[in-house]
Amino acid sequence: MKSLFTLVLLLFVHSFAFAQTNTCDCKKDLDFLVKKMKKTPGYKHQIKKKKETEFDALYEELATQMTSEISVEECFRLLSKQMDIVKDYHAGVTLHTTYFSKDNLESAEKITEFKNSDFYKSFPRIDTDITALRNRLQAMPDDAFEGVYYMKGALVIGITKTETNNEYIGVVLESELPTWEAGQIHFYATKNEYGKYDIYNYHVDTFNLRLVKNLTFENGRIWSYKKAFNDYNHELYAGEEGNWIFQELNDSVHYIRISHFSGSRSNRKAQKQFYSELEGKNPTQNLILDLRSNGGGSFEVSDPFLSLFKEMYGTIYIITNGYTASNAEQFTAKLIAQGNTIHVGQTTFGIIAYGSDKEWPTSPSGKFTFKVMDMDFHNDYFKYEGKGIEPAIKLDFSSDWVEQTVQRIVANQAN
Numbered sequence: 001m002k003s004l005f006t007l008v009l010l011l012f013v014h015s016f017a018f019a020q021t022n023t024c025d026c027k028k029d030l031d032f033l034v035k036k037m038k039k040t041p042g043y044k045h046q047i048k049k050k051k052e053t054e055f056d057a058l059y060e061e062l063a064t065q066m067t068s069e070i071s072v073e074e075c076f077r078l079l080s081k082q083m084d085i086v087k088d089y090h091a092g093v094t095l096h097t098t099y100f101s102k103d104n105l106e107s108a109e110k111i112t113e114f115k116n117s118d119f120y121k122s123f124p125r126i127d128t129d130i131t132a133l134r135n136r137l138q139a140m141p142d143d144a145f146e147g148v149y150y151m152k153g154a155l156v157i158g159i160t161k162t163e164t165n166n167e168y169i170g171v172v173l174e175s176e177l178p179t180w181e182a183g184q185i186h187f188y189a190t191k192n193e194y195g196k197y198d199i200y201n202y203h204v205d206t207f208n209l210r211l212v213k214n215l216t217f218e219n220g221r222i223w224s225y226k227k228a229f230n231d232y233n234h235e236l237y238a239g240e241e242g243n244w245i246f247q248e249l250n251d252s253v254h255y256i257r258i259s260h261f262s263g264s265r266s267n268r269k270a271q272k273q274f275y276s277e278l279e280g281k282n283p284t285q286n287l288i289l290d291l292r293s294n295g296g297g298s299f300e301v302s303d304p305f306l307s308l309f310k311e312m313y314g315t316i317y318i319i320t321n322g323y324t325a326s327n328a329e330q331f332t333a334k335l336i337a338q339g340n341t342i343h344v345g346q347t348t349f350g351i352i353a354y355g356s357d358k359e360w361p362t363s364p365s366g367k368f369t370f371k372v373m374d375m376d377f378h379n380d381y382f383k384y385e386g387k388g389i390e391p392a393i394k395l396d397f398s399s400d401w402v403e404q405t406v407q408r409i410v411a412n413q414a415n
Contacts (some may be wrong), residue, residue: 018100024077024365027066031365033079040378041204042088042354055085071191072097072367073209080211083324087215087385088353094369099207111178124185126171142229146218149225157186157225194386216322218396232397235321235346237292244274257290261297261327271301283312286409288367289317296326306334316341317405325349332389342403343391350388352381
């Protein structure tokens with residue numbers, strides 16, 4: 001019998017070809033993608049006249065694997081590989097396939113029908129003693145990526161290393177959902193050059209294959225999966241819901257929470273109102289600006305605050321986490337450049353050098369959307385792409401991050 005790790009490695013290499021009932025002409029989609037990529041700022045900065053030979057060689061290699069129709073999962077993996085040669089963490093491929101609907105979780109008949117499908121029967125899994133695997137992973141150090149993780153209300157996942165360097169799988173150890181079983185592979189993870197993780201993940205509800213790149217592992221957390229060695233979640237915002245939140249913490253500290261810089265009509269209206277109200281506040285010595293999990297948006301929404309904050313506050317303490325992304329990262333960098341900002345918290349996501357304000361194209365097969373970027377911030381921010389912006393002060397995960405920041409302000413005032 002093959003060892004667990006040999007079996008795992010074979011599954012990692014071959015798993016995407018399991019659902020042959022859903023196929024596409026991947027070569028046609030690849031050709032379409034390459035044409036779109038060559039128009040992007042990322043390609044023009046990184047590939048043209050520098051890595052064109054490597055780009056073209058990869059295209060030829062992938063094309064040889066597409067001489068006949070292949071499964072959409074395998075095509076998704078190959079298309080993603082072509083895109084990944086350009087370092088642009090905004091860019092990606094979206095696969096439009098739903099194998100199961102969350103609405104059907106209340107129907108025993110629909111669940112049975114799904115579990116009897118060819119897709120489900122051939123779904124990737126490992127054939128090993130789950131209890132033994134769980135016991136081994138449970139003994140891993142708290143700071144090890146391998147271990148037992150919990151997805152609240154859904155799954156218990158064991159992340160275990162394969163024989164291939166920097167590659168891991170997430171195995172279902174226990175399930176609260178009737179559609180998942182112990183032994184199934186929920187995701188594949190690869191540690192990238194920045195020490196973060198790129199994850200091919202089967203959606204917990206629809207079983208659609210996705211690729212989420214550049215995820216931070218800290219405090220026993222990777223994405224929505226958390227180890228159980230502590231109950232600390234202070235890297236995540238858990239306060240009042242909503243955008244544009246203002247609080248006077250004391251006579252010398254204002255607190256502002258901005259959860260996104262969306263350019264939607266409703267948010268632009270809310271931004272203008274918040275800006276006007278803030279102009280009427282009495283300035284203080286300090287501002288705590290909470291951008292945890294702010295996924296970005298429009299610079300037309302964010303950037304008006306640069307000059308206002310500079311006028312109103314002596315020092316700005318900006319809090320970020322590993323999910324502070326895109327325009328929120330750019331806004332962080334701009335605030336730091338003003339010279340009156342202290343960056344605290346956790347390193348940002350690292351999707352900052354490019355962007356998009358146009359509709360993304362659908363592939364010829366109709367199976368995929370290609371998230372290709374058209375906005376160019378390369379010269380200003382490429383040094384942060386993938387890496388993220390590292391804070392001057394990393395906050396402790398064991399206590400509230402706003403309270404920690406206030407304590408630092410008080411200590412600085414006392415000196």
